[in-house]
Amino acid sequence: MLRLRTSILTHLAIPSSSAYPCSSPCRLLSATAPPISPNPSSFAVEDYLVGTCGLTRPQALKASAKLSHLKSPSKPDAVLAFLAGLGLSGADAAAVVVKDPRLLCAKVDKTLAPVVAGLTGLGLSRSEIGRLVSLAPANSRCRSIVSKLDYYLPLFGSIDNLLRPLRRSNCLLRCNLDKVVKPNVAFLQECGLGACDIVKLCIPAERILTTNPEQVRAMVACAQRLGMPPGSGMFRYALQAVAFLTQEKITAKVEYLKNTFRWSDAEVALAVSRNPSVLRRSKESLQRKSDFLISVVGLEPAYISRISVFITFSLECRLRPRHYVVNFLKENGLLDRERSYYAFCRMTDKAFTDKYICPHKEAAPHLAKYYAAACRGELPAQ
Incomplete structure (x- = not known):
């Protein structure tokens, strides 16, 4: 060779x-x-x-x-x-x-x-x-790939953007452009999505473009029922969240969210409208985060519904380690003023380290080591 x-x-x-x-x-x-x-x-x-x-x-x-x-x-x-x-x-x-x-x-x-x-x-x-x-x-043996890329390249903006969904599936290259893809793109554009929005929607879920146009219309109707009509800022996120989920599954997940986070109908509606991706979280993940945020951190259910992005943060690598660090700083009088839980959870890891770990190297020399261990899932004994 x-x-x-x-x-x-x-x-x-x-x-x-x-x-x-x-x-x-x-x-x-x-x-x-x-x-x-x-x-x-x-x-x-x-x-x-x-x-x-x-x-x-x-x-x-x-x-x-x-x-x-x-x-x-x-x-x-x-x-x-x-x-x-x-x-x-x-x-x-x-x-x-x-x-x-x-x-x-x-x-x-x-x-x-x-x-x-x-x-x-x-x-x-x-x-x-x-x-x-x-x-x-296999697609590279067919001359039709040229006409398909002639359409996809302007839509996706670059070959790199197009190759990202192709790493998972070749359905974009197999699908009929005129009967399926182009009608879906035209409909999504009617819903207020520009080419950039469509690409962001389809890079993680390219099947939205290649599925039956009637099914895409049903997805849009489902997003609307969640309170996010076409043209709204969260519409793309809602459509991505409900894509290929049946109405029965969505209804069941909404009910599970209500019970798990002790939300009212209004609170679960608010949580989903602000972060539709909660509908795609596993029941196990939702239960564990509810237990931690409500029982350990002590957050009110209404507060979580207003900031439902909490549910998308990693429990092991973000929520739990940062909670323990801030608690340690409070208990030892090292926190100069009270801050909301969301304020330090939303930070990047570097920003959190610079603000809450590095300034206390002398007063708490082992804090950085313990924080790193907690982020790896190795909680220190004390």
Whole structure:
């Protein structure tokens, strides 16, 4: 594999003025493809996948079932050379083959090179195309990927923003643009969301764009029932919170919030309107935070409903350690004035350390060590 890659990269030394080494597939193939085995019938796909592509034996066994028709290494060698030309390492190429073994059967001159030329025309660099191929090798064999990126790139604003959801799923590249994605985008824009809002909405939940348009309308209606109509500041957060949750699940979670935090109907409505993401918190997490905030810290349920962002803070890394630090400072007369619990919970870790830990190095030399241990879940004995 190393010898093959060395040979490939040697032949791919192309002047920097060339945008893509694979823009001339015929030259690339003639320069990099190893000679075809003199005895094609002796070509063993599984051994090739292990020895040349770098797959493990179990991976090769699984992938070879889709490549049983290959009779020589000429086409796979050309594809590997092509991937090397996009900047993919041997490990990257192996991962691509595991995801999509059939890529090794693709014709470089008629399939892969035209796709890369089209993506180059959209302004993508060689390394950006290589990253795209690594995440979506099967889609990279289809020329339709060019027209889809021609639509997605202006919407997402950059290839980096687009690649983030593609790391989880390729549904954006598989979905029908005209029948699904474009109608959903148009509807969300009618709801007052700009392109930037849509991207922020879909980077963590890209399926909102690729799901049935009628279901997206149902999600919007659900967000409205929570008191956040289209155009309101919290609408995007509400839509993200209720996405793909049934009305029954939302109703059950609202009831659980009421019981767990001892809220009235008005208080739970206020909490959800100010922080819709509480609807996606697990019951275990909600119960533990309720026990701590009400029973240990002593906060009133009404206060928590007004500042429901408390529920999104980490209990182990933020709420509990900071509570113990501030209590220690109070008990030892080291806190100059009373501050609300929210005031020090909202700070970044650096700001909290600078304000509540560092000034007391002499009076409490072990406080920093204890705070760090508490943040790791190792509560000190005292």
